[in-house]
Amino acid sequence: MFDAHIVRKDFPILNxxxxxxxxxxxxxxxxxxxxxxxxxxxxxxxxxxxxxxxRGSYWLSEVATENYEQAxxxxxxxxxxxxxxxxxxxxxxxxxINLVAATYGLENLHEGDEILLSRAEHHANLVTWQQTxxxxxxxxxxxxxxxxxxxxxxxxxxxxxxxxxxxxVTAMSNVLGTIFPVEKICTAAHKIGAKVLIDAxxxxxxxxxxxxKFDCDFLAFSGHKVYGPTGIGVLYGKYDLLKEMPPYQYGxxxxxxVSYEMTTFTLPPARFEAGTPAIVQAIGLGASLEYMxxxxxxxxxxxxxxxxxxxxxxxxxxxxxxxFGTANEKGGVFSFAIEGIHPQDLAFILAKxxxxxxxxxFCAQPLVNALGYNSLARASLGIYTTKEDIDDFxxxxxxxxxFF
Amino acid sequence: MSIENLIDDFSFLDNWEDKYxxxxxxxxxxxxxxxxxxxxxxxxSGCQSQVWIIPHFSNSTLSFQGDSDAIIVRGIxxxxxxxxxxxxxxxxxxxxxxxIFDKMGLREHITPNRRSGMLSMVDKIKFYAKxxxxxxHEHSRVPSEENL
Numbered sequence: 001m002f003d004a005h006i007v008r009k010d011f012p013i014l015n016x017x018x019x020x021x022x023x024x025x026x027x028x029x030x031x032x033x034x035x036x037x038x039x040x041x042x043x044x045x046x047x048x049x050x051x052x053x054x055r056g057s058y059w060l061s062e063v064a065t066e067n068y069e070q071a072x073x074x075x076x077x078x079x080x081x082x083x084x085x086x087x088x089x090x091x092x093x094x095x096x097i098n099l100v101a102a103t104y105g106l107e108n109l110h111e112g113d114e115i116l117l118s119r120a121e122h123h124a125n126l127v128t129w130q131q132t133x134x135x136x137x138x139x140x141x142x143x144x145x146x147x148x149x150x151x152x153x154x155x156x157x158x159x160x161x162x163x164x165x166x167x168x169v170t171a172m173s174n175v176l177g178t179i180f181p182v183e184k185i186c187t188a189a190h191k192i193g194a195k196v197l198i199d200a201x202x203x204x205x206x207x208x209x210x211x212x213k214f215d216c217d218f219l220a221f222s223g224h225k226v227y228g229p230t231g232i233g234v235l236y237g238k239y240d241l242l243k244e245m246p247p248y249q250y251g252x253x254x255x256x257x258v259s260y261e262m263t264t265f266t267l268p269p270a271r272f273e274a275g276t277p278a279i280v281q282a283i284g285l286g287a288s289l290e291y292m293x294x295x296x297x298x299x300x301x302x303x304x305x306x307x308x309x310x311x312x313x314x315x316x317x318x319x320x321x322x323x324f325g326t327a328n329e330k331g332g333v334f335s336f337a338i339e340g341i342h343p344q345d346l347a348f349i350l351a352k353x354x355x356x357x358x359x360x361x362f363c364a365q366p367l368v369n370a371l372g373y374n375s376l377a378r379a380s381l382g383i384y385t386t387k388e389d390i391d392d393f394x395x396x397x398x399x400x401x402x403f404f
Numbered sequence: 405m406s407i408e409n410l411i412d413d414f415s416f417l418d419n420w421e422d423k424y425x426x427x428x429x430x431x432x433x434x435x436x437x438x439x440x441x442x443x444x445x446x447x448x449s450g451c452q453s454q455v456w457i458i459p460h461f462s463n464s465t466l467s468f469q470g471d472s473d474a475i476i477v478r479g480i481x482x483x484x485x486x487x488x489x490x491x492x493x494x495x496x497x498x499x500x501x502x503x504i505f506d507k508m509g510l511r512e513h514i515t516p517n518r519r520s521g522m523l524s525m526v527d528k529i530k531f532y533a534k535x536x537x538x539x540x541h542e543h544s545r546v547p548s549e550e551n552l
Contacts, residue, residue: 342474344453352420352513360452374454374473403421404428404475 002299008384010035010291021354024392029174029202029333029380030358032227034288041287042229045280053279054253054270068279071286072269075234078289079200079209079219086211086242088235088269089282093201094124096220096235097168099272100197101132103245104218105166108195111137114163116194118156118180119144120173122364125199129168138165149176150327157188164194171203175364175378176325177308177333179207186215195241201225205382206304206331208297211236223281227383228288232281235272242268249274292383300383304332307381307390314394318401324371332381335362341404343377349400355393407486407504414508423513427479434482437471448524453477457525459532465490466536468529480514480522488529496533501526 008014011033014023025033045067051060053068069084076084090096109115115129119142133140143159146152160167167189171182182198189196197218200209204221211219218241223232237245247254247265251274256264265271311334315323320339338346343359350357358378361368368376379393417423437456446456453474460467467489470481487504488496505511505522514522 342453342477344474345476348474348476349424352424375452403424 002295002303004303004384004386007295008386010037011384012036012039014384018354018356019352021352022392024353024355024389024396025382026379026385026389026393027356027358028205028382028385029225029362029378031224031230032205032382033384034229035227035291037291038228038284038288042280042284045283050280052276064279064283067283067286068277071282074286074289074293078293079211079234079236080213081211081236083239085267085269086236086239088237088242088272089277090220090233090235090272091231091278092233093199093220093222094128094233096218096233097124097128097197097199099235099248100218100220100237101128103248103272104195104241105129105132106136107246109133109136109138109165112163113138113165114141114161115139116141116143116159116164116167116169116189118142118151118169118173119370120149120176120178120364120367121168121170121199122174122201122362124201124363125168125170125197126364126366129166139163145173145176145178146327148327149173149178149325150329151178151180153181153184156185160188160192160194162192164189164192166195166197168197168199170199170201171209172200172206172331173325173364173367174202174333175335175362175367175376176327177202177330177335178325178327179203179329179331181329182214182216186217190215202331202333207301217241223285223288226285226288226292228285229278229281232278232285234285237268239268242272245272247274248272251275253277295383304381307385307387308332310387311379311381311390314390315397318394318397320401324376332385333378334380335376335378337373337376338401341401343375345404346377346397346400349403350393350396353392353396353399355396357393410483410486411504411507414510417509420513423508423510424476427476427483427510429479430482431475431478431480434471434478434485435469437469441469442471448521448528452521455481455521455525457481457528459529461532461536465492466496466529466533468532470525477521481525483508483510484522484525484529488526493533493536497530497537 013033016023049063051064053065072084072087075087115138129140141159143155169180172179186196195217198216200219200221204226217238219236221234224230254266254271254274256266315321322337324335347357347359360375362378442456446458448455448457453472455472457468457470468485470485472478
């Protein structure tokens with residue numbers, strides 16, 4: 001049975017004190033803490049098995065290459081990709097989305113085409129398409145979510161048109177927590193010939209990704225949110241699409257033949273990994289994904305569902321607190337405002353109590369503005385979050401409230 | 405109230421809660437801007453809450469007004485204004501604000517994000533002081549827009 005109390009012990013940083021207080025980390029949606037196995041893997045990679053990959057014909061390089069490619073296989077398994085060749089290591093989810101926009105997007109979008117986004121996309125999946133639209137003459141179209149943040153199928157369906165070429169949506173909103181019906185979205189989009197990119201940054205932390213079941217064309221997530229290192233992300237793409245796409249960046253490791261006059265490019269995934277990649281970060285990500293895969297995702301989901309219910313109730317018990325995003329299908333993020341208190345002031349007091357929450361627009365400024373705010377507070381859950389964490393968070397929140 | 409009084413008051417308060425309560429009290433006393441003053445021209449970037457600082461130039465000294473939508477930030481603004489108001493441009497440039505916050509025992513209680521917000525305010529104030537020294541505002545009460 002999944003027990004967050006036991007899981008906690010795998011995360012050394014959770015045991016440190018913050019200003020003499022327990023470390024109540026409620027900002028996993030921004031970046032997750034790291035399990036001990038990751039640090040061990042990083043140490044081993046640097047201390048015993050480090051060299052550049054795909055180059056040297058000597059032992060260290062061979063081991064490093066093997067570890068790097070093993071990480072790709074693990075990532076493929078994590079998202080249930082049919083082949084590791086569909087897995088591209090990027091710097092971040094942001095880079096993954098930019099890669100698709102700059103290659104597939106620029107090649108295939110033309111004047112009159114539409115890019116369909118939800119109104120809940122964060123900047124990585126919004127600004128990128130906005131700018132791609134400017135370059136190509138395509139148009140960005142948005143569909144609305146419900147008042148409570150829920151995904152409304154009719155809204156999506158109505159916004160889909162014969163001009164839609166790309167649907168780029170989150171699988172779970174980083175502000176509202178809403179889970180999107182990814183599989184259904186892909187089916188509907190494919191029916192009209194559009195491609196689908198899934199931003200799985202938040203989803204990957206809480207639910208099982210299955211790219212074959214989703215049937216998505218592209219999917220991106222970042223390493224640091226799934227308990228892995230920073231500076232590494234994963235972009236999945238259907239191989240047939242990847243094969244047709246031009247390179248994103250040029251340099252070493254992505255070439256087949258180079259002369260002074262011209263260059264031919266190698267096949268994916270190497271075609272999209274120009275230069276020396278984030279070798280150790282990728283290997284570390286592999287360790288973190290393996291760590292996650294030892295758990296039964298159904299159990300994590302069940303545990304989280306209860307914790308979400310519990311947290312929601314505790315939050316709504318606080319006078320003047322307004323919670324944004326209460327869809328039935330939601331993951332563990334709670335964006336809220338307390339009447340008359342600026343989120344920054346709240347966070348200020350919470351920080352002194354050892355509680356870490358995020359404030360601001362969470363890189364989803366249009367959505368937060370549409371909710372009528374410049375800034376909100378957000379608490380989010382990880383696999384190590386316990387009921388006691390929630391109690392401590394709520395106690396600190398009540399204390400903070402009494403301050404003002 | 406002088407800056408010495410403020411330093412005395414803050415260093416007298418020995419826990420963060422009382423220091424914060426005092427900041428909130430100072431924040432409450434700070435006059436609010438009206439909407440015509442809350443414009444982008446006066447907005448300080450680099451803060452997690454909205455912060456506005458308006459400079460006023462007289463012959464020999466500078467003074468500032470400030471506001472924010474967060475109350476603790478308003479308290480910090482009150483302290484910052486107390487430190488810098490009615491000083492000559494050279495005096496403003498010579499002030500080590502971190503040292504003063506240290507003396508107040510506030511430095512350790514202000515999170516890095518908040519500190520960078522505070523330092524953005526101070527940077528802007530010093531920017532105006534520098535401009536004033538360069539003679540850009542000798543005859544104007546507010547700086548010209550192209551200098552912002």
